Amino acid sequence: MIISQDTLDNYFVSNEFNITTPAIMELQKQVFRWVSDGTPGSIIYGRPRIGKTRAILYIASVLKAKYGRELPIYVLNATEHIAKDKFFYSELLKVVGHPEFDKGTVSMLKERLLNSLFTCACNTKYRKIILFIDEAYNFTEKDFKWLMDIYNNLNLKNIHLYVFLVGSEELIARKQALILAKQHQIVGRFMVEECHFHGIQSAKEMSICLANYDQPLEIVGEQISLAKEFFPDAFLDGKRLFSCADTLMDEYLKIMKEIGIPSASEIPMMYFVNTIKYCLNNYGITGKKLYFPTDEAWRNSIFNSGYVAAERLYFNVPIG
Incomplete structure (x- = not known):
């Protein structure tokens, strides 16, 4: 043929199509360790066009194959946008597959998202959810605060959200900017650990x-x-x-x-x-x-x- x-x-x-490169296997081990250790959030960064997006899609598929429905995994592709709470909740509702991702008020969208995330994890063995955010440098300070609110609400229900921020070196600059702005809660929740992904x-x-x-x-x-x-x-x-x-x-x-x-x-x-x-x-x-x-x-x-x-x-x- x-x-x-x-x-x-x-x-x-x-x-x-996915080439299992040494860098992907190294990142896979790191992600597995973060999940095992209970690290709530980490940064995965590297220069453009080195395969970060394919890497997280591959790792997500490996995690799904290993844990099945016991570990819900979602991938959000963050785009450049004006920070609005309705847009934030709507985008995440799309990711979790909710049909009514753009109907209703902001509070209705938020409640819908929390209910969807709780439902997918409440009866699982681990009570964990993994969220990869690709092109995460497009997230604003407001986006991170809304994400932290989701994290805290789930945590009150004993559901643990793990957030992996993926993007270019701009992510490290974003972290430094948040530190200078004294947004230590955001950094401490989602940006403590870093992994440099390479070609x-x-x-x-x-x-x-x-x-x-x-x-x-x-x-x-x-x-x-x-x-x-x-x-x-x-x-x-x-x-x-x-x-x-x-x-x-x-x-x-x-x-x-x-x-x-x-x-x-x-x-x-x-x-x-x-x-x-x-x-x-x-x-x-x-x-x-x-x-x-x-x-x-x-x-x-x-x-x-x-x-x-x-x-x-x-x-x-x-x-x-």
Whole structure:
């Protein structure tokens, strides 16, 4: 079966596709520890495009698989907004799946949300609720105060809410601003612990990521190894993409030096995935039909992944 480029593109942007990177496994252990230790809130931060959103979706799925209905888990995607209590409660009601998320007064919405959260956790073994807030730097001081009120109301009913704030380095700046504003209750409740989530930092990590493409993945209902699909002869001869890690990392380091960004920079997962996708489509059996990716193929794939333009922008490096 030869996968079309459209099918591959759709698969890579879907929530079904997830590379279990070392950073994700490290974060998973941290989240499990926070829940076990009773840490009410923590910050998960990192630079843009490194895979934070996919990481929390993956970890949420692992938690659901482990605990099932005994541990309700929700993910809120916070957007830029004017802080209004009605909007706050309405957004959380959407997340918990309540059909009447925008009907009634503010007090009715709040009561509806509290009842929904209490109902989903009151008869569970742990009486806990986990809430991931993605792009949490969009939360204002007022949002955090309303969230703290929800936390306190649930706590009075012996329901424990765990809040994990996810976002860019702006989250750390938001924490510092709240400290300066003497909002210690908010910081103490939701921001005590921090976890720095990172992209690919070494050839070893890259090798673990590449191994995902060697192993069978469920794509359009079938178990397919992308390495076998696009480089069939090399795969039959025992070659695997994970063995390209040193070569690919060397090409990244060369390009970092050429464009003038720090050689210790982490590689964002978004552009790593784009690099692999470009290589498969353009140098595999549906493209130039290479036996196996060459140094030049990897280099061209990096340049066509969006990586160079994004890194120049992130590090404020001028062109030329």
